[in-house]
Amino acid sequence: MLKFNTYYDYENKNLETFAYESLVKEKESGEIGYYHLPKNSMDLLNELDNINYNFEKIAVIGIGGSSLGTKAIYRLLKSNYKNVKEIVFLENTDPIELKNHFSKIDKNNTLFLVISKSGTTIETISIFKAAIDYFKLDLSNDKIIVITDPASNLEKFADKYSIKVFNIPKNVGGRFSVFSAVGVVPLYLAGFDVKKVLKGADEFFESFFNKSEWHLIRKAAFLYERSRCYKMNVVFSYSSLLDEFNKWYVQLWGESLGKINKKGGRVGLTPIGLLGSIDQHSFLQLLIEGPRDKTVTFIKVKNFENSLKIPNISLPFLETTDFVNGYTFNELINAQCDATRESVVRSGIDVDEIVLEKLNEENVGMLLVYYELLTSAVGALFEINTYNQPGVEFGKKILKTKFNS
């Protein structure tokens, strides 16, 4: 269960209807594939039951949309499980980080997942080559799975060596692909109950297209209409376990909405991910007293499992801290979230809040779909192509000129 609370007044029926109908059209036309993923990916699970590799660890070689969503779910749900397999993410070209990861991998008990939508992501293929060299991988016989677009060059390569391939539907963009094979394969093989994640995701889609999540559409209209003054959207997540979710949100929001529109105008909203309570000691001062150029969404987890208590210890000279004695850290972090939210609201900032009843599979699935739909709705209002990323191509071209060929 997710609850949504809004601490400002807003309504614009015309914009709201436009946004909603745009999404219905995107879904029904079949051009945008992510709306159909949770349902379509259920079939994958049966296929995955036939994978009978022996492994203790999964090394995901992938970057951006090929890793961020999986990382977000992995981080959010891992502590609920006793026996899921470790997933290592080989994503950055940082030389020290990469070597450090390699040194902790034993190829004999590791399944390598090479994930690239286009099939030729330079980071991914370079790290894959380095892994082939470092671990002396036998392409035809070692435990390797490839996830890529149908008929991509990476798929052709995999076929040549009889490497198992899972496809990402052509009409699903990288940053909207978490419920495709990209997220489903590593998480299911690691031992997560992915069916429940997909169920939660699907339920939220159903509910949205039943018009039961109109708050989302209204929020999109609000963010669009105020985008000239509120240029930044802060997600203030009150749990360390939401740190990777924040990064997934930053990619989804930034890369989808930062665009040149039909008229040639630059549009976009800047995503900022914060963690509570840590960032109360960092970013909060700027929120409260700085320029009024941000909205804030608080994310709170109502019930954590088995929270430690702040014991009933009164330390001499430190009695002013005793007001939390006997309460759980669960209660403390949520009271911190509430107090911060109230102080931010009181300072005149437009705030809303998402409350997860607890960190379980369904709620995590729902949370991710909520942000996907919100992104699509704001993109529709901006009248941009929410699903491409033309701005990054030029850098890739320049990169090639940096090497003698």
Add this chain to the structure above:
Amino acid sequence: MLKFNTYYDYENKNLETFAYESLVKEKESGEIGYYHLPKNSMDLLNELDNINYNFEKIAVIGIGGSSLGTKAIYRLLKSNYKNVKEIVFLENTDPIELKNHFSKIDKNNTLFLVISKSGTTIETISIFKAAIDYFKLDLSNDKIIVITDPASNLEKFADKYSIKVFNIPKNVGGRFSVFSAVGVVPLYLAGFDVKKVLKGADEFFESFFNKSEWHLIRKAAFLYERSRCYKMNVVFSYSSLLDEFNKWYVQLWGESLGKINKKGGRVGLTPIGLLGSIDQHSFLQLLIEGPRDKTVTFIKVKNFENSLKIPNISLPFLETTDFVNGYTFNELINAQCDATRESVVRSGIDVDEIVLEKLNEENVGMLLVYYELLTSAVGALFEINTYNQPGVEFGKKILKTKFNS
């Protein structure tokens, strides 16, 4: 060695002189203590040589300014050492994260550092109490050190139990305290060559106050003068090891500059920390095509130690990625930084760049001082109090009302 490159034209001698002289005044008045830290902290090192606890791990209990700087240096330098002790940071009130950290600590080989400038930070004291309970700490006999302001209630508490105390100078704010006992004690006791870090820091102060780092003053004037249009300052760091540095920067910049000025106006600049190459697949699209409301500083490490190579392997169907074959990941990540920087400059964004010759103690010390001075200089131009954080007090008051007392 640090190199500074600027990819835009700017000069405003009046503003520059004003900023420089403000900092000279702050330093010479003695009111702002951080300018004198690297020198003054050298004495600490001798004192630390007399600490003869036996421990394998350090648990830092502290949040915000009490942990972010230490974390940044720890992360940047750790891979240079074979034998430094592990530092665990107990900072957030997240129930699951905290329990997870606790479960990996054996109190018999752990030194606990309780760090709070005010002495009554609710997170820090609550976690300390939980640790006392969980580990059955004997306050008078277990390995505990306290770092706090002189004569704070935390110091009084420590004195009662004969717990060793190190002080933070009264005139050094939390987010400017990394070169005080706050950073020096944990890093030195963990085995880092802190003397070299302090030496680098001190050298940069010397150089700055010799007017040899005028580029910094000019950049501050530029950021101030353009702050109405460039509301966000992106630091795009090309190494995974700079991730904690980014968080330190976000606190320093956001909390120092987000203020209500003398006239009652809201000022501030929003810090955004990105990691290359990962965020080329996330935030870059927004930078390139989105609104022109940001400046970007690229941070690059010229030489990493012992970088892996991309082997000379040509995979069938994936030959278009072969242009990096035979190069190191060190070369690849820096070429990615250069290519991205060029594409960002070409898209019309004002960009500068900081190049670290390598990740060593001196350079890390210099980098942190660079950002401290830059923050002070922009703050001086805004005519605000760069060193306080009045905006966060209200939330603390509300927090108390959430608990029955």
